[in-house]
Amino acid sequence: MNLNIQKTAVLTRFKFKELTRNKTFLISALLVPLFTVAIRFVYANMFTEHEMPSMLMGMVLNIGLLMNLTMIGLMMPATMLAKDKEKNTLRTLMTSSVNGLEYFISAVLPNFLVSWLICIAVLLISGVQLSSNEIILFLVVSGMCSLISCVLGMLVGLFAKNQMASGNISSLLMLVIMMVPMFSSMVPSLAKVAQFIYTGIIGQLATSFVEGNQQGLSVQSWLVLVVELVASIVLFVVSYRKNGFERE
Incomplete structure (x- = not known):
C-alpha cells in the first residue's frame, strides 16, 4: 500500500481543523485536566497539615490517564469517523485516490497528539515526581496507549451505523477499559484481566x-x-479496504 506524504499532510490538516471545531472535543479536552485538578485539590485538602501521600498522587494520575484515554483517545475518533460516514465523506475518500493507510494516519494523528499531550498535562497536575528515565518510560507507554485508544475508536466508528450507535458502542467499551483497571486493586479477578488491557498496564505503571x-x-x-x-x-x-462505509 503506497503512502502519499503530501496528500496525507493535507488531509491531516483538514482533520485537525475539523477536530478543533468540534464542541464535544473542546469540552472533553478541557474537562479531563480540570477534573484532575479538582481531584488533587480535594485530596490535598484532606491533608492540610501534611504533604499529600504519594499513593493519592498516583490515584490522581491513574484517574486522569483513564479519563483521557477513554474520553479523548477512544470516543473522539469514533465520533469523528462516524460523522464522516453520515456525511458521506468517507465514501468520497474511499472512491477517490485516498487509500486506507492515508486516511488512517490523517484521522488518527490529531487525536493521538492531543491525547498524548493531555497525558503529559495530567502527569504534571498529579504532582508525581519522576526521574529522567521514568519520564522517558512514561512518554513511550502513554504514547502507545494513546495510539491504541485512537485506533480502537476508529474501529468503533468504522463499524457503527451512525454517530448515535458509535456513542453507544464507545460507552460500553469505555466501561470495560476504564472500570476494570480502576477496580483491579480491590477485585483480584479484575487484576488478572487488567494485565492484558493497555489501560491496566499504564495504571500499573503509575502505581x-x-x-x-x-x-x-x-x-x-x-x-x-x-x-x-x-x-x-x-x-x-x-476493514477499511474491504467494507468501510458499506458496513451496516
Whole structure:
C-alpha cells in the first residue's frame, strides 16, 4: 500500500481543523485536566497539615490517564469517523485516490497528539515526581496507549451505523477499559484481566512510580502493548479496504 506524504499532510490538516471545531472535543479536552485538578485539590485538602501521600498522587494520575484515554483517545475518533460516514465523506475518500493507510494516519494523528499531550498535562497536575528515565518510560507507554485508544475508536466508528450507535458502542467499551483497571486493586479477578488491557498496564505503571519500583514494565506488559497496537492497526486497515462505509 503506497503512502502519499503530501496528500496525507493535507488531509491531516483538514482533520485537525475539523477536530478543533468540534464542541464535544473542546469540552472533553478541557474537562479531563480540570477534573484532575479538582481531584488533587480535594485530596490535598484532606491533608492540610501534611504533604499529600504519594499513593493519592498516583490515584490522581491513574484517574486522569483513564479519563483521557477513554474520553479523548477512544470516543473522539469514533465520533469523528462516524460523522464522516453520515456525511458521506468517507465514501468520497474511499472512491477517490485516498487509500486506507492515508486516511488512517490523517484521522488518527490529531487525536493521538492531543491525547498524548493531555497525558503529559495530567502527569504534571498529579504532582508525581519522576526521574529522567521514568519520564522517558512514561512518554513511550502513554504514547502507545494513546495510539491504541485512537485506533480502537476508529474501529468503533468504522463499524457503527451512525454517530448515535458509535456513542453507544464507545460507552460500553469505555466501561470495560476504564472500570476494570480502576477496580483491579480491590477485585483480584479484575487484576488478572487488567494485565492484558493497555489501560491496566499504564495504571500499573503509575502505581509503580509512586511505590518507587524501578523495574518499569515486564516483558509481558510490553508484548501486550505491542500486540494490541499492531493488531488494532492491521484490523482497521483491512476493514477499511474491504467494507468501510458499506458496513451496516
